[in-house]
Amino acid sequence: MTYQYIQLAYLDTIAGDDPQLRQTLLEMVQAELSAAVPEMNQALEDQQWEELHSIVHKLKSTLAFIGNQELTTLNQDMLSCLEERNYEADFGTWLSKYDHLSGPIRKELQQELAN
Amino acid sequence: MIEDDVSYARLIEILLNESSLLSCEVVKRHTLNAGLEAMEAEEFSAVLLDLTLPDSTGFETLETMLHRFSDHNIIVLTGRVDKELGIKAVKAGAQDFMVKGEFDGDQLAKALRYSIERKNVLSRLEDAQRRAQIGHWECDPAGRYFYASKETYRLFDLDPAEVHFTCEDLQAPDSPFAPLMEIEQETKPNGAAKKDITIQTNSGQKRCLSLQCQAEKIGEDQYVYSGIIQDITERMQSEELKKAHDLAQQTAKIREQVLASVSHEMRTPMNAIVGMTNLLLSSSLSEEQLNFVNSIKQSSDVLLGIINDILQISALQNELIVFKNKQFSLLELTEQLKAVMRPKLGEKELIFQINLDPDIPDQIHGDQIRLSQILFNLIGNAIKFTDQGFIELNVRKALETDDHFLLQFDLKDTGIGIPDDKIESIFETFTRISSKDRITEGTGLGLSIAKKLIEQQGGRIWAKSEEGKGSVFSFELKFFKTDQAAQPLNPQETPQPYIDPDMPFTIMVVEDHQINQMVIQKTLEKQWPNVNIIMANHGDEAIEILNKNQEVDIILMDLLMPVRDGFETAAYIRNEMDGEVALVPILAMTAHAHISEDGKYHQYGMNDYILKPFKPNELFTKITYHLAKPQPK
Structure with missing residues (x-):
């Protein structure tokens, strides 16, 4: 099945011919993405930069399984700023975009899980 | 007017x-x-x-x-x-x-x-005259006339603006121009005289002056003199330096000839001693006797090594070495070196890594034995001067033409480094960098032999160093392509990842990210059914497991983790833990694409790195590579 927001080639490479592993990975990715957005917003609101860095860093691996280039780039931009301790960057706008993109991504992941 | x-x-x-x-x-x-x-x-x-x-x-x-x-x-x-x-x-x-x-x-x-x-x-x-440092003078004692050019005054360290000598002044016993009077007297028999003198200037320096004087007879025992005077200090110094240099070269040549001659005479009996010692070792010996014979063997090997070094440098200096050009595997050569060096590296608990650029063909044409010898000398030297940290050999293609490659070898260490004023002389024969708190073994010929072996094959060698931080020795050598040149050395391609399926082994994964934990575990288990995987969620957990004497063959270490990060954990394992666990290979796992640039993972004692999200084949190859179990042929 072809999707607009997700591309599961890497996930398929890792899962290989193990459908159970594939399913588990999809669930874990789905859960992590869902949890990440509110966690990031909270960390930004509290200006907990290390916490925000930790979430964004962790998402780097997770996003590889989702295969959405826009979200991967967005995550990388945030990660670069956090590593350079550039806390003046417009994280608010980035997180809005994150939120905006993660909705349809989660929806497509859900469809894949249902198949 | x-x-x-x-x-x-x-x-x-x-x-x-x-x-x-x-x-x-x-x-x-x-x-x-x-x-x-x-x-x-x-x-x-x-x-x-x-x-x-x-x-x-x-x-x-x-x-x-x-x-x-x-x-x-x-x-x-x-x-x-x-x-x-x-x-x-x-x-x-x-x-x-x-x-x-x-x-x-x-x-x-x-x-x-x-x-x-x-x-x-x-x-x-x-x-x-001032520019040429040549002065002249004229003197007519009968006419009470004396003239000297300004440069003549300056050559005698006198200021012509301050002093002006007359004929009477010249004849005074303590006159600085007394040498002029003396040479004037010496001209009388033949009409001309020439001599060199040395004077001391006011600043205490020696000045060499060459005097030439002519006398013209104008009456009975009456002469008019004219002469020139030249500063030859620089010429004399340079002649003295040349003499000293020639003497030093001659002495060095004689010394080397004597050494080579003596060494040649010593090699035959030394070979007999080594041979007989080996025979003794294979015989039945008590424990005490075995210790004695082992001591003889070790000392004989060292002595034979020194003799061989001296003979080789002598042969190289006389250009008697004939270089061979045969096909060989660069990977095999470096793996053999690694195996040979392992005991010495282990004594100091040094990390040694070889990185061959993937686009270098495995099979190349050149002198395998001489390349081994060059690398053996350089690596041996690096081990000698590195007490902690790592030694890393990187090989890359510096140039490629239709028929050959120019390979650049960079050997980096975290040793004591070389002082700036010694870096020029380190490749000279019998040169050893002295240090008050270090006894240096060897003859001081290793680098010199390596340099000559490289240069006589048309290559070049150089070194960069920072005292207290380490050194990088680099050299370039030409190797010819073979028919199999198209076959790349890429460790991802050849050799294929191979771990004996009958031999179980243990990988510890230190990772806090659950998805990554699962992915790594499943990926490794799929590749190696015999693998035992131990999972730790952070550095402290990993250390706790290792402290329980859990045997681990290799560690995959995430860098950014809560409680204790990967850098600190690796440093703790290397510095604080004892036994084999302190030497276990550690591969950093990171999402930072630039990790290789600052070498930080090396500084903390990790051997290599894997980029996340990882490619399964890359993970397998790196693990195989560091478990040092090459595929049998």
């Missing part, structure tokens, strides 16, 4: 103004002191000097003037009865003399012109 007769001075001015041969302005002063003051204030092309003035008379007037202004163009005006005085004045340093009432305007103008030109020529001559 210094002339007390106002009318006469005015007359001279009118005569000069009327002459078409010279255009000049005449400044008139009526006493010697007024004239000297004017000369202090202004520079004149010529000075017309009357010798009889209200404040000075006769020859003293000229002497006073010359004492103050020895460089100036002075023309003396004398009366008709004082012609002899005029001649004496010229000998003393005046440019000319003119007899009052015996010249008209044009004659005076001509005389002034000639004197100005003559003075210019003399100035240029003085300048040339």
Whole structure:
């Protein structure tokens, strides 16, 4: 099945011919993405930069399984700023975009899980 | 014009103004002191000097003037009865003399012109002498005449503006010009003499002077002398240096010949000692005897190594080494080196890594034995001077043509480094960097042999170092392509990942990210069913597991983790833990694409890295590579 927001080639490479592993990975990715957005917003609101860095860093691996280039780039931009301790960057706008993109991504992941 | 007769001075001015041969302005002063003051204030092309003035008379007037202004163009005006005085004045340093009432305007103008030109020529001559450091002098003892150029004064460390020697001064027993008098005496038998002398300058330095003098006989035991004097200090120093250098080279050559000769004579009995020791070792021995024989064996091996080094450097210096050109595997060569070096590396718990650029073909044409020897010497040297940290060999293609490659080898260590003033000499024979708190083994020939082996194959070697931080020794060597050149050395391609399926092994994964934990576990288990995976969520957990004597063959270490991150954990394992666990290979797992640039993972004791999200084949290859179990052929 072809999707607009997700591309599961890497996930398929890792899962290989193990459908159970594939399913588990999809669930874990789905859960992590869902949890990440509110966690990031909270960390930004509290200006907990290390916490925000930790979430964004962790998402780097997770996003590889989702295969959405826009979200991967967005995550990388945030990660670069956090590593350079550039806390003046417009994280608010980035997180809005994150939120905006993660909705349809989660929806497509859900469809894949249902198949 | 210094002339007390106002009318006469005015007359001279009118005569000069009327002459078409010279255009000049005449400044008139009526006493010697007024004239000297004017000369202090202004520079004149010529000075017309009357010798009889209200404040000075006769020859003293000229002497006073010359004492103050020895460089100036002075023309003396004398009366008709004082012609002899005029001649004496010229000998003393005046440019000319003119007899009052015996010249008209044009004659005076001509005389002034000639004197100005003559003075210019003399100035240029003085300048040339100063630049060439050559002076000249003339002496007529009978006529009580002596003249020395300014450079002559300077060569004797005298200031020509301050001192002016007369013939009488010259004959004084403590005269600095005594050497001139001496050589003048030496010219009498043959009319000429030449000699070199050394004087001490006021600043205490030695100055070498070459003197040449000629004597012209002008009467019974009467001579006029003229001579030149030249500063030859630099020439003498350079000749002395050359002599010392030639002597040193000759001594070094003799020393090396003697060493080579002695070593050659020693090698045969040494080989017998080593051979017999090996036979003894294979015989039945008590534990004590075995220890004794092992000591003999170790010392014999060291001694044989030294003998071989000396013989080899001698052969290299005489260009007697013939280089072979055969096909060999670079990967096999480096793996063999790694195996040979492992005990020495283990003694110091040093991390050693070899990184071959993937686009280098495995099979290349060149002198395998000599390349091994070069690398053996360089790595051995690096181990000798590195007490902790790592040694890393990187090999890359510096150039590729249709038929050959130029490979660059960079050997990096975290050793004691080399002081800036020693870096130039480290490749010289028998050179060892001395350190008060370190005893250096060996002959000091290793780097010299490596350099000669490289250069005699058309390559080059160089080193960079920072004292206290480490060194990088680099060399370039040409290798020819083989028919199998298209086969890349890429460790992802060849050798294929291979771990004996019958041999279980354990991988510890230190990772806090659950998805990554699962992915790594499933990926590894799929590849190696015999693998045992231990999962730790952070560094402290990993250390706790390792402290329980859990045997682990390799550790995959995430870098950014809670509680204790990967860097600190790796450093703890390397520095605080004992036994084999401190040497276990650690691969950093990171999402930072630039990790290789700063080498931080190396500094903390990790052997290699894997980029996340990882490619399964890359993970397998790196694990296989570090478990050092190459695929059997």
